[in-house]
Amino acid sequence: MEVIKKGPEWSMDVECTGYGNGNDGCGALLRVTLDDVFKNQVHAGNETNTYLTIRCCECSVMTDLARNHIPSDDIPIRIWNNAATGVRHKDGGLCHPNELNLTSGPPKSPMWETS
Ligand SMILES: [Zn+2]
Numbered sequence: 001m002e003v004i005k006k007g008p009e010w011s012m013d014v015e016c017t018g019y020g021n022g023n024d025g026c027g028a029l030l031r032v033t034l035d036d037v038f039k040n041q042v043h044a045g046n047e048t049n050t051y052l053t054i055r056c057c058e059c060s061v062m063t064d065l066a067r068n069h070i071p072s073d074d075i076p077i078r079i080w081n082n083a084a085t086g087v088r089h090k091d092g093g094l095c096h097p098n099e100l101n102l103t104s105g106p107p108k109s110p111m112w113e114t115s
Contacts, residue, residue, distance in 0.1 A: 010033060021062040025059065028056060028059070036054050037054055040062070052075065
């Protein structure tokens, strides 16, 4: 098989609002790619929700983009499937493993263990 034309690389423009994370974002407009978004699992009572989240490169506040693998016009399911698992940042909160240079191999400190 020969690729005639590759599919476009996914990106999305996101305002840093801190949505889902205290709403204390800086308002920067960010163009994010797969290398920026990460999955963030939150347990609340009996419920477990998974969020697709970014960490702002300006203010370090996290903003949730989507929840529970629900695809949208902005975020196709392949982004959910390929997004990295967030890892703890030394300054608190989570970030993409790339930010901590954990790109080689699986994340070294996954934020959650499945039991
Ligand atoms: Zn920000």
